[in-house]
Amino acid sequence: MYQRVKEYIQRYHMLEKEDKVVTGVSGGADSICLLFMLIELQKELGFSIVAVHVHHGLREGTADADADYVQKVCREQGVDLRIFREDVKKYAKENKLTLEEAGRNIRRIRFGQVLEESGGTKIALAHHQNDNAETLIWNLCRGCGLKGMGGIAPVDGVYVRPLLCLKRKEIESYLAERGISYCTDETNLEDDYTRNRIRSHVIPYLEEQINQQTVEHMADTMEQMRKLGEFVEQETRRHARQCIRYVHGNQAILNAEAYGKAPEALQAYMIHEMLCQIAGRRKDIESAHVRAVMELIEKQVGRRVDLPYHMQARRCYEGIVLSKTTDVDTIEDISAEEPATFRIFERQSDIVIFPKKTYTKWFDYDIIKNTVKIRHRAPGDYLTIDKNGDTQKLKQYFVNEKIPREERDQVWLVADGSEIMWIVGYRQNQKYQVTEHTRRIMEIHFHGGKKDGREH
Incomplete structure (x- = not known):
């Protein structure tokens, strides 16, 4: 044994x-x-x-x-x-x-x-x-x-x-x-x-x-289902990128035309993932909620459906607007080409392990003062570098890190006004990191064929 x-x-x-x-x-x-x-x-x-x-x-x-x-x-x-x-x-x-x-x-x-x-x-x-x-x-x-x-x-x-x-x-x-x-x-x-x-x-x-041998046969079947599930998840994410765009983590827009072209077997999975992302959790997101959104796609513009965790889906001209805010009519227009996805969720008491991935970071959402922007550098940019609140100009950071001058304009930044929350691929601002006092977390996942935060 x-x-x-x-x-x-x-x-x-x-x-x-x-x-x-x-x-x-x-x-x-x-x-x-x-x-x-x-x-x-x-x-x-x-x-x-x-x-x-x-x-x-x-x-x-x-x-x-x-x-x-x-x-x-x-x-x-x-x-x-x-x-x-x-x-x-x-x-x-x-x-x-x-x-x-x-x-x-x-x-x-x-x-x-x-x-x-x-x-x-x-x-x-x-x-x-x-x-x-x-x-x-x-x-x-x-x-x-x-x-x-x-x-x-x-x-x-x-x-x-x-x-x-x-x-x-x-x-x-x-x-x-x-x-x-x-x-x-x-x-x-x-x-x-x-x-x-x-x-x-x-x-x-x-x-x-x-x-x-009931138990052994069940174990074999579950192993096959896990492998199949991994494949379906990969395909779901691939097609979802064509159908869904996220707006600052608490809103999403599903494009009905692109959704209709996706394989029928994956459509429910895409909607389920969208609901989980906006809710910030997976518990209690059930098939009935997925069906409600799928049925909404077939209805006229303006129809709505209420969902768990204060979410609401509304039929719009483009497709479906899913929002966790009280005003689902206000959706800021963000380019579908934006190289990052966002989600906002409540910090649970059992969250003790934070992501250590280079291109996925968590931020304390409640201390953010402005609309978060994904952009390149601008005059006046700075970041907080330690727990004492000491700051450093972005330009000086680039110099210290020996980032070639010709590459500095290509580095992606996550910005709260002029304060840089994250130099993608390099450093996260100390000030915005999640602590035991954090109530809500903004997760930002940077994607799209980038290396060290630069376009290639």
Whole structure:
């Protein structure tokens, strides 16, 4: 089994020698198996490990025992451990979430915190094939697209799932053969949660009455669907660039003529992506909302439809205007050739990892004073260079960076009046960076065949 996990990790390039892996350890069979598997892999691959245990404050007595057990195992194995004690019930009530959702959010917040504080590079989670099968069934029952049919991905950003190649029974056998004990969360045996009912009743029935290899076949199908989903996403983005233009992040215009020429199979995906971009999130953007916008395209100019997150779509002469503002009639005319896309969204409490991509940056939206412009340099341009508020003329920055004079007029700039927020390909203004006090974030993605912020 060790060899299977090792090959699975190598297949998806999950872990490398230089990685520092933050792994969640609840004390249950899955997470304990993952911990011991990582310890064994560490000897061969050379990465380092830090464990995180989150006490949810829900199961009196047994939760304390779980924390004590995890602490004992990590001490015996010489693994660094961080323990967090949380009030999940309070968090769920304050954020109007189920206990399951609240627990998941808090765990992700803490994992991200430890990743940042420890200089970690990956977060390892203990999902396995049965978890994935449960997810697929649940997604299908609620209604989903290709992404939902792909289940849980082996790699998702910094998150890696080395045990997705194993069934639950294999994990339990691995622990039994080595005499490794683990904790049992009694709430997993109750039928209060939908996922528990799928785990306890649906999958056993399918394996006993339909096919013993149900879980494996589902895993194979989900892998195929993920590959297909990646292709569809690529094609969706390609066609969307011809159909949709974004206006300062909180508005978008869908060109009906170009949309009609796009493959019918991709049209719903393009609208869904447009809705998510303007909403600033994906949760609760459903197929019913996509259908409402698609139907609006067939109606007369002036018709409107209300959508989640204070969005409204309106039929205009060009096609559809989608806006998150109260006045959807006011759309500033921006050239479709503008080399960047924008979106504005609320900063969620669980956002701890910011994008580190060269051509995608986040800015504190609420401190921007003017209409953001994408342009080249102009007289009087300057930027803030440190936390003390010290500024520097753009011209001096170009000199210090030894950017050739003949190239300076080609460098793209993101500007708030005369203050430069971002010298694309070079530096982001210190003043506009996202902090713990940020309420709304403007994301700017620069695209279109540029190198080092210059036109080629």
